[in-house]
Amino acid sequence: MRTKFIKQLVEEAHHDKRIFLVVGDLGYHVVEPFAEAFPERFLNVGIAEQNMTGIAAGLAMSGYNVYTYSIGNFPTLRCIEQIRNDIAYHHANVKVVAVGAGYSYAGLGATHQATEDIGAIRSIPNMVVATPGDPLESEAITRISAHYNGPMYIRLGRAGEKIVHSDMPQDFKIGDILTLKDNGQATAVIACGSILDKARQSIEEKNLAHDLYSIPFVKPINKMQLKQIAESHSSGLIIMEEHQKSCGAGSAIIECLNDMYASGELSIYPKVRRIAINDEFLPIVGSQDYLRNIAGLSL
Amino acid sequence: MTIKEIQEFAKDIRRTAVQLVHNTNTSHIGGSLSQADILAVLYSGILNISPETVDSPLRDRFIESKGHCCSSLYAALALRGFIDRNDLMENFCRNGSLYFEHVSHKLPGIELSTGSLGHGLPVACGMALGSKRSGNRYNVFCMIGDGEINEGSNWEAIMFAVQHKLDNLCVILDKNKMQALGCTTEILNLDPIADKIRTFGWNVIEIDGHDIAQIQDAFDNFRNNKDTPTFIIANTIKGKGVSFMENNLKFHYSAPNEAEMKIAMEELK
Numbered sequence: 001m002r003t004k005f006i007k008q009l010v011e012e013a014h015h016d017k018r019i020f021l022v023v024g025d026l027g028y029h030v031v032e033p034f035a036e037a038f039p040e041r042f043l044n045v046g047i048a049e050q051n052m053t054g055i056a057a058g059l060a061m062s063g064y065n066v067y068t069y070s071i072g073n074f075p076t077l078r079c080i081e082q083i084r085n086d087i088a089y090h091h092a093n094v095k096v097v098a099v100g101a102g103y104s105y106a107g108l109g110a111t112h113q114a115t116e117d118i119g120a121i122r123s124i125p126n127m128v129v130a131t132p133g134d135p136l137e138s139e140a141i142t143r144i145s146a147h148y149n150g151p152m153y154i155r156l157g158r159a160g161e162k163i164v165h166s167d168m169p170q171d172f173k174i175g176d177i178l179t180l181k182d183n184g185q186a187t188a189v190i191a192c193g194s195i196l197d198k199a200r201q202s203i204e205e206k207n208l209a210h211d212l213y214s215i216p217f218v219k220p221i222n223k224m225q226l227k228q229i230a231e232s233h234s235s236g237l238i239i240m241e242e243h244q245k246s247c248g249a250g251s252a253i254i255e256c257l258n259d260m261y262a263s264g265e266l267s268i269y270p271k272v273r274r275i276a277i278n279d280e281f282l283p284i285v286g287s288q289d290y291l292r293n294i295a296g297l298s299l
Numbered sequence: 300m301t302i303k304e305i306q307e308f309a310k311d312i313r314r315t316a317v318q319l320v321h322n323t324n325t326s327h328i329g330g331s332l333s334q335a336d337i338l339a340v341l342y343s344g345i346l347n348i349s350p351e352t353v354d355s356p357l358r359d360r361f362i363e364s365k366g367h368c369c370s371s372l373y374a375a376l377a378l379r380g381f382i383d384r385n386d387l388m389e390n391f392c393r394n395g396s397l398y399f400e401h402v403s404h405k406l407p408g409i410e411l412s413t414g415s416l417g418h419g420l421p422v423a424c425g426m427a428l429g430s431k432r433s434g435n436r437y438n439v440f441c442m443i444g445d446g447e448i449n450e451g452s453n454w455e456a457i458m459f460a461v462q463h464k465l466d467n468l469c470v471i472l473d474k475n476k477m478q479a480l481g482c483t484t485e486i487l488n489l490d491p492i493a494d495k496i497r498t499f500g501w502n503v504i505e506i507d508g509h510d511i512a513q514i515q516d517a518f519d520n521f522r523n524n525k526d527t528p529t530f531i532i533a534n535t536i537k538g539k540g541v542s543f544m545e546n547n548l549k550f551h552y553s554a555p556n557e558a559e560m561k562i563a564m565e566e567l568k
Contacts, residue, residue, distance in 0.1 A: 020432075046462075051421045051455035058425015061410070063356065082452075085415055088421055139440060162548060190327055 001138040001194065002030050002099050008139045009067065010034050012146035015040065018093075019146060020059055024052045024070035030099075030159075031069065032224050049074050051126045053082035053096070054178050060092035065146065072100045072112040080120055087151045088126040093268070096121075097154045101131070101193050102242025103291040104158040110281040114155070116221045118192075119247025121153045128152040128174060131249065133214040134164040135198030140172050141216060148174065157194030164197050164214070175222040177229065180212040186235035188214050194248035195242045195297060198289075202299040210238070210299075218249045227266055230257060236271030242297060245276035275299070300343045302511045308378065309511075313540045314567045315374035315384075320554040321422035321563075323392040325400055329550040331371035333475035333508070333535040334442060338375045340514040341440060352379045353407045356435050358424050362411050364419020365444035365473065367400040372409075373398065381408035394550035417450025419443060420470065424456050427468040427528075438522075440468045445477025449487050460528040468528040469521045470501075473508065475537035479546060493532055501530040506531025541566055 010033050013019040020041045020048070021034050029169050041064075047185050049070060057065040062163040069098060072075065075098050076083070087094045098114060105112040120204065122129045130145070130152060132138040138156060145152050172178070177190070187210045191199040196214050204250040213229060230237065239250040253272070260266035277295050300308070300547060311364070312335045320328045345435040347359040363372050366430040373391065390396035392451045397405045401414030410426075413419050423441035430437050443453065460468055472492070476483050497503045502524045506513040514533070539546030544555075555563050 004456075043428070044515060045459060046455075046458070048455035050452040052416060053454065054421025054456070055428065055459070057426035058422040058427075059429045059432075060425075061422070061428025062355055062426050062435070064433075081415060082418065082421070085412065086418055089412060147429070 001161050002133050002159050004095065004135040004157055005142050005154070006030055006130060008142035009146070009263055010037055012143065013038050016065065016146060017041075018063060018065045020064040020066045022052055022056050022059070022066060023069050024049050024068070024074055026070045026074070042271055042284050049079040050082050052081040054074045056094045057082070057086035057090060057092045057299045058140040058188040060094050061090070065095070066094045067095045067097055069099070071098065072114045073117060074098075074118075076114070076117045077120060077172060081231060082125050083127070085160065088124045089117055089155070091126050091150055093149050093151070093252060094129065094151045095154055097156065099156045101155045101157050103288045106288045106291045107285055109285070113175065115159045115242070115277055116244050116247065117155060118218050118243050118249060119251070120187055122252060127215065127219065129219040130154045130217050131193045132156065132216050133191060133193055134161055136163055136165045136168050136177070137214065140168050144172070144174060146186040155193065161194050162197050164200055175217050175220040177222055177257050178214045178216060180214060185209045185211045186233055187211070187238060188213060188229050189238045189240060189299065190229070192218065192239070192241035194241070195240055196291070198292065199299060206299070209298060215253070218252045221252060221263070223256060226253065226256055227260060230270045231271065236273065238273045238275060238299065240297065240299065242292065243276055245274055245278055248276055250274035250276050279290045305339050305343045306509050308343060309336045310340055310540070310567055314564065315369035315377065317541065317563050317567065318388065318403065319553065320390045321560045322388070322414045324554045325370070325392055326552050326554070326563055327341060328370060328546070328554065329477070329537040330365060330368040330444060330473065330475060331543060332539045332544065333537050334365070334368055334473045335371045335372065335513045335540065336509045336511060337442070337471055337473065337533055338371055340511060340518065341378050342375045345518045346440065347437065348408070349464045350407065353381065354553050357437055358526070360410050360423070360439045362413070362415070362419045362423045362441040363402045363409070363414050363437070364441055365447055366413030369400065369402045374452055376406070376408045381527055385395050399400040415451040416444070416447040420453050420456040424460050424465060427460070427465040427559070428463060430467055431463070431465070438469065440469045440471065442471045443488070444478070445472055445474045445476065445483050445492070447487045448472065448489060448520065449478075451523065457496065457499050458502070461568060463530045464526050466525050469518070469531065471531045471533055471536055475535045477546070479551060482508055493496055496530045500527060502527045503530045503532065506534065508535035509539055
């Protein structure tokens with residue numbers, strides 16, 4: 001995912017001189033192609049994420065479209081107030097990019113596991129929250145972000161994820177939900193982030209009678225698409241994500257469904273099962289797959 | 300402008316600021332008065348900005364990082380025609396207006412909404428770097444407080460500005476020696492602050508922050524300095540200009556009452 005991100009960002013930067021990449025001393029063997037091609041639009045600020053985020057806001061206020069890049073919780077929770085006040089409140093043209101969604105850096109421990117970031121950032125006004133599910137989504141979202149004039153959070157997995165989509169819709173835009181498999185089943189699985197591939201695998205291997213969707217934006221959500229999915233799956237929805245249950249994609253979807261039902265836009269209130277992290281830090285070490293299973297993140 | 304004219308302008312800023320907090324019974328007049336002379340110099344020919352050029356990419360940027368001290372900055376902006384003085388006097392902190400009790404970018408002439416301390420300097424660094432990298436030449440001025448510099452984010456930016464030779468960045472430390480619960484030296488003593496900042500590699504200038512000529516000289520020094528950012532330590536008095544407010548922690552919080560207001564206006568004539 002991060003490979004597609006940097007490749008696409010380099011591509012965009014060739015056409016748009018406003019694109020600027022700021023890193024917090026991370027991105028070894030990732031950011032070099034950008035740094036070499038555009039040294040005047042690249043900056044390593046050092047291990048100082050509050051400063052990195054403030055600098056990004058200042059650069060954006062000077063006319064740049066700025067990407068901050070780091071891993072885990074460093075570009076998000078570590079500097080959440082700079083994201084809120086300096087970027088979001090000023091509607092500064094900054095894209096906050098974090099690599100290592102969920103248990104991507106499983107073995108590095110809870111300090112490096114990004115499992116509350118969606119909740120923290122989606123609650124901030126003006127922020128778009130992008131959660132690509134595979135490398136093609138990562139590429140498409142990077143392209144969209146380069147042309148979007150405003151603040152956005154892009155939550156990437158890491159490297160080596162499988163491509164899940166056979167192709168991406170040409171008219172894919174902010175908020176859209178993507179269909180992976182729609183065979184008219186009674187249950188719809190909506191996966192958020194790189195756990196999408198695990199959802200697909202489980203459905204295939206266990207031969208589950210489920211349709212499959214990816215939700216590449218937790219905020220905003222295309223309400224009409226969500227309504228259509230909810231109303232066409234009589235047995236309900238299963239939302240799967242690698243994030244705390246209390247505040248992630250599942251919460252966002254339920255809020256959206258609830259508001260639509262309350263206002264009469266939605267004709268039925270669907271049964272929603274959430275597969276997410278259950279308000280805990282995992283006490284043991286393990287691979288990403290191992291920790292996903294320990295946390296119960298499987299269909 | 301002559302020194303005398305700038306002194307009169309500073310007095311006008313002080314009168315307006317005191318009137319604003321009195322009218323609305325709001326806080327932070329002490330820190331607003333301590334920075335008034337510096338604001339008067341900045342808005343008397345130092346800052347390359349006018350009401351007509353607030354959106355120009357080549358304008359100088361001024362960031363008021365100690366955003367709670369908005370009353371004297373609003374006063375300076377009103378007296379220089381960036382905002383309407385009558386509108387300000389009538390609507391400061393009123394329901395539905397844009398005159399927030401901390402500086403707000405919703406108003407013309409204000410670059411950054413601040414109030415949470417330690418945010419201004421990193422953003423100022425970004426703007427200064429933006430000038431260097433884009434070729435749009437301008438200077439960035441950032442006012443910070445001596446209580447504010449407790450915040451660690453300032454020190455990240457202090458390292459950064461030297462590393463990237465931001466000689467178009469000028470920090471003014473309004474060293475009024477008091478913070479929310481008392482004297483800075485008793486809470487988190489950063490003295491000798493000049494030595495500390497100099498050790499980081501900045502061009503450090505220490506002045507009397509109420510002496511107009513010294514303030515002007517410091518900005519001249521900044522403009523002639525190359526390769527290093529400038530850090531002006533302005534020794535000031537919290538509440539300066541109104542005898543009973545000077546060095547009085549009460550006026551970090553309280554507005555003058557009717558009787559105090561009469562004395563203040565008499566002293567600021």
